[in-house]
Amino acid sequence: MDVSNSVDPSEYRLQVDGLADALLDPEIAEILVRDSVALSVIQWSGIDSQQHTLPWTRMRSPLDVRSFSAAARAMPRAFVLSDTAPAEALSYALDRFxxxxxxxxxxxxxSGDGTPNAGSEVGPLRRRAERMGITINGIAIESLGVAITNFYRRHLITRDGFVVTARGHRDYPRAIRIKILREISKVLG
Structure with missing residues (x-):
């Protein structure tokens, strides 16, 4: 979850509430439990700014889903006033597997609302993910145009990945619900 300088406090709240609400969606929650999906949340921004805010948790019961959703909703913002360095975020996330x-x-x-303005190139990390058998998907939060969506498609997601575009932070709850449903549908199909 991008918490760089471009994300203001109300936009951060829209992201965490959108995630928490999506997890409580009855269709999503049922599949998460049935397939015993493991979830975690990493907040990221600049080169040295990544935090594994919510550790890996298996969704073995509806209570697990509700608890994880509540923890996501309550998590404090890890960083403020920092750059956007998705390559370092990917490296950090890959190591958590x-x-x-x-x-x-x-x-x-x-998920992010900006293209990189700090850190390494994303391409080597995308290739590392593919070698590890890890899919990278994205939610591009656009205020104008499709620059972030295009960056994610061209440079960030893996060949088996996809991008969902949110038209601003207010559209994030819809986008994350669609993205999660698409991902867990792939697990089933």
Whole structure:
């Protein structure tokens, strides 16, 4: 979850509430439990600004889903006044998969409202993810145009990944629900 300088406090709230609400969607919650999906949340911004805010948690019961949703809704913002460095966020996220080796399908979701203005190139990390069998999907939060969506498509997502575009932060709740449903539908199909 992008918490760089371009994300103001109300936009941060829209992201965490959108995630929390999407997880409580009855269709999503049912599949998360049925497939015992493991979830975690990483907040990221600049080069040295990544935090594994919510550790890997298996969704084994409706209570697990409700608890994870509540924790997401309550999580404080990890960083303020920082750049946008998605390559470093990807590197950090890829390293977290050693903690959950038994996943049937491994996915990194990158949500953000800006293109990189700090850090390394994203391409080597995308290739590393593909070698590891990890899919990278994205939610591009656009205020005008499609620059972020295009950057995600061309440089960030893996060949088996996809991008959902949110038309501003207010559209994020809709976009994340669609993205999660698409991901878990792939697990089933």
């Amino acid at each position: 050693t903690q959950v080796p038994d996943c049937k399908r491994r996915i990194i979701d990158v």
